[in-house]
Amino acid sequence: MTGLSASAHDIAIDVHGLSKSFGGREVVHDLSMQVKRGTIYGFLGPNGSGKTTTIRMLCGLLTPDSGEGTCLGYDIRREADKIKLQVGYMTQRFSLYQDLSVRENLEFVARLYGVRDPRSTASDMIKRLGLTGREEQLAGELSGGWKQRLALGACTLPDPQLLLLDEPTAGVDPKARRDFWNEIHGLAANGLTVLVSTHYMDEAERCHEIAYIAYGHLLVHGTVDEVIAKSALTTWTVTGEHLTALSAELAGQPGIDMVAPFGTSLHVSGRDKAALESTIAPWREAHGLHWQHSEPSLEDVFIELMTRAKDNFQ
Known part of the structure; x- marks a missing residue:
């Protein structure tokens, strides 16, 4: 979330009180936010939480039931068609033509957007994406990582000002995900604003801000450090024997909001520090257990928020 001191030119998105319902069920409630130009803004939350609906409303692809705002300087209600011309949208599912080659897909997109010299533009994009040598390979024959790279190239080929990524790296191997994020950061450094929904904590940590x-x-919203600080969680990491049994005994006890296994350790967290310390005191002296106070991770906060949100809204 940006400060009020930022000039209008620095703000890519500025919306207030957005709400949206489908079939009588409110999917987004009274949402307000600002996003700076050149920012990678990550959206986290459970499935069905309204992330995709929010992203589409922010950029005029979906009309809110109530609320107002601007995207790229255009009114999201009255000037949605102008916004759409400046937006690249990459969905989780590969949406290019499987039976066209890499080159043919990119040339098609270039012609669709009226880009001058589609062949040369597609050729330049192929070089930038590291797809040289694969120009004539059918898109449907590419691996998940290469498909992802091609889809990103197609989205950014018309030179949009705003890029929407809806869980773009699902099912892609770790190296391909890292390469993808390096490319995204390079684009943002050149002024592209990126909205991305993700379930991966390492990806969320690579965003400039998250919501x-x-x-x-x-x-909650802000930088990763701000979101962790706002959680006010006290966290202990426990290693040793019989952690599964310990987890079962601690779950639901006073002051304990989250008990979650992390590899060979257990994270025990709560927002009421005094109650948490009182509850774990008997186990602190237990033989075979090692307790260490630790800073909460973004994943700790994510799990705790999921638990709390389920209690509050379902």
Whole structure:
């Protein structure tokens, strides 16, 4: 979330009080936010929490039931058609033509957007994406990582000002995900604004700012450090024997909001520090257990928010 001191030119998105319902169920409730130009803004939250609906409303692809705002300087209600011309949208599902080659797909997109010299533009994009040598390979024959790279190239070929990524790296191997994010950061450094929904904590940590949305409500936003600080969680990491049994005994006890296994350790967290310390005191002296106070991770916060959101909104 940006400060009020930022000039209008620096703001890519500025919306207030957005709400949206489908079939009588409110999917997004009274959402307000600002996004700076050149920012990678991540949206986290459970499935069905309203992330995709929010992203589409922010850029005029979906009309809100109430609320107002601007995207790229255009009114999201009255000038949605102008916004759409400046937006690249990459969905989780590969949406290019499987039976066309890499080159043919990119040339098609270039012609669709009226780009001058489609062949040369497609050729330049192929070089930038590292797809040289694969120009004539059918898109449907590419691996998941190469498909992802091609889809990103197609989205950015018309030189949009805003890029929407809806869980773009699902099912892609770690190296391909890292390469993808390096490319995204390079684009943002050149002024492209990126909105991305993700379930991966390492990806969320690579965003400049993040927002957590649960069942239509914006619960927290800011930089990763700000979101962790706002959680006010006290966290202990436990290693040793019989952690599964310990987890079962601690779950639901006073002051304990989250008990979650992390590899060979257990994270025990709560917002009421005094109650948490009192509850774990008997186990602190238990033989075979090692307790260490630790800083909460973004994943700790994510899990705790999921638990709290389910209680509040379902």
